[in-house]
Amino acid sequence: MFLQVCAGFANRLRATVSGICGAEDLNLPLVISWPVEWACAATFTDLFEPVPHVEFCSSLNNRARMCLSPADWEQERGRGEIVIKSYGQFHQSDPARWRRVLQSLRPRLEFLERVRSCDVGIHIRRTDNRTSCEKSPTAVFIAEMRKYPNDTTFFVATDDVREWDALVSAFSEERLIRVTTDYSRNTLEGIHAAFVDFLCLASCGEILGSAGSSFSEMAAAYGNKALRIIKSTV
Numbered sequence: 001m002f003l004q005v006c007a008g009f010a011n012r013l014r015a016t017v018s019g020i021c022g023a024e025d026l027n028l029p030l031v032i033s034w035p036v037e038w039a040c041a042a043t044f045t046d047l048f049e050p051v052p053h054v055e056f057c058s059s060l061n062n063r064a065r066m067c068l069s070p071a072d073w074e075q076e077r078g079r080g081e082i083v084i085k086s087y088g089q090f091h092q093s094d095p096a097r098w099r100r101v102l103q104s105l106r107p108r109l110e111f112l113e114r115v116r117s118c119d120v121g122i123h124i125r126r127t128d129n130r131t132s133c134e135k136s137p138t139a140v141f142i143a144e145m146r147k148y149p150n151d152t153t154f155f156v157a158t159d160d161v162r163e164w165d166a167l168v169s170a171f172s173e174e175r176l177i178r179v180t181t182d183y184s185r186n187t188l189e190g191i192h193a194a195f196v197d198f199l200c201l202a203s204c205g206e207i208l209g210s211a212g213s214s215f216s217e218m219a220a221a222y223g224n225k226a227l228r229i230i231k232s233t234v
Helices: 009-026 070-076 095-104 130-135 138-145 161-170 188-203 214-223
Strands: 002-005 030-033 054-057 083-086 120-124 154-158 206-210 226-230
Touching: 002 009, 009 030, 009 083, 009 095, 009 188, 009 214, 095 214, 120 138, 120 188, 120 214, 138 161, 138 206, 138 226, 154 161, 154 188, 188 214, 206 214, 214 226
Parallel strands: 002 030, 002 083, 030 054, 120 154, 120 206, 206 226
Antiparallel strands: none
16 A cells, blocks of 8 residues: 655644554555655654554655545545555544554654643644634634633744744743744754644643644644634634
8 A cells, every 4th residue: 555645744644644544454565655845844754763564755656546535545445556645534434543543653762852841732823824824813822821820831832933922922931831943844954843842732731722723633632632722703
């Protein structure tokens, strides 16, 4: 079975887990293509330890068919040769196993050593995500954060330095934690920074996330933490 993952880190991750579950169902060897592109400038093994019985590569296959939904997967699994590409969670028949496979993926040690835990993780997605920008404004995040006790600590993950500055203006900086100041997402260093943010969010007690962001959703799933999407009521 050949799976070519695409789009950004979190979308690739949920497609990867779906591919592992699908290959297990069919008892097939699995090759996952995780190419270095502008949306994700790192390979899988730049971030995670190798996965047993899964081969990772960067080769593209122009015969790969898009597989995004369970209906797509049901159609593909009946083929003699499975050559697909995806950025979605197409394997949904066994959610508990899907989550176990996700949580079994082990980050490389150098990233684990940088993880910081806080009471609440804050993920404010900006740049090219129009849904997050429009539906999850900074003011609503600040309003929700003010509902917590004054000794609550917040880990802040964002791809826009202006969001960090806005939170510092609203709260004591001693209550805010960040582990990186690299906000790019199209360089290897930027993806490394985003991955550390992902792991830190997953280690927090709960997560306040942005609408339309798979990054918030996957961090919560990876850490088995409660996720609350912050949305404007206007």
